[in-house]
Amino acid sequence: GDVALSLVQTVPLTGAVVVSTPSDVSLQDARKAIEMFRQMKVDVAGVVENMSYFVCPHCNHEIDIFSRGGAENMAKQFGVPFLGNISLDPEVRKSGDSGKPVVLEGENSPHAKSIYEFARKVIERVGEIKANAPANVIQIQ
Numbered sequence: 663g664d665v666a667l668s669l670v671q672t673v674p675l676t677g678a679v680v681v682s683t684p685s686d687v688s689l690q691d692a693r694k695a696i697e698m699f700r701q702m703k704v705d706v707a708g709v710v711e712n713m714s715y716f717v718c719p720h721c722n723h724e725i726d727i728f729s730r731g732g733a734e735n736m737a738k739q740f741g742v743p744f745l746g747n748i749s750l751d752p753e754v755r756k757s758g759d760s761g762k763p764v765v766l767e768g769e770n771s772p773h774a775k776s777i778y779e780f781a782r783k784v785i786e787r788v789g790e791i792k793a794n795a796p797a798n799v800i801q802i803q
Contacts, residue, residue, distance in 0.1 A: 670702045677707035677791045684711060684729040689736055696740050707787040709737040710780055714747035746780040
């Protein structure tokens with residue numbers, strides 16, 4: 663809300679990534695964020711669904727603890743790209759708490775896989791946004 667609005671008004675942005683969990687309350691906040699970014703003329707790079715699913719450490723079955731797909735459906739409704747699903751993974755928290763983010767394990771790590779997939783899509787979208795930016799817009803490197 664207020665923090666995002668202050669940033670939009672003071673910091674030059676390439677675009678915004680809207681993060682939501684699958685819960686209805688989170689999706690409602692994400693909808694408001696997309697509407698605010700549109701009013702402020704900030705490109706919405708896309709939407710990502712955090713805590714989308716949990717992978718059982720014993721059988722590798724994906725469990726939809728909070729449901730799944732709400733953020734993807736919302737992205738379609740707003741006509742913005744869906745950037746992926748990030749799993750709910752206790753190892754991500756543990757590695758962050760220990761000062762060694764899980765992404766340092768590399769993109770083949772089962773714990774970092776969804777984060778790397780998301781990051782690749784963000785990089786792609788930023789490239790698209792920059793390529794379509796008007797020539798009179800100052801690009802910050």
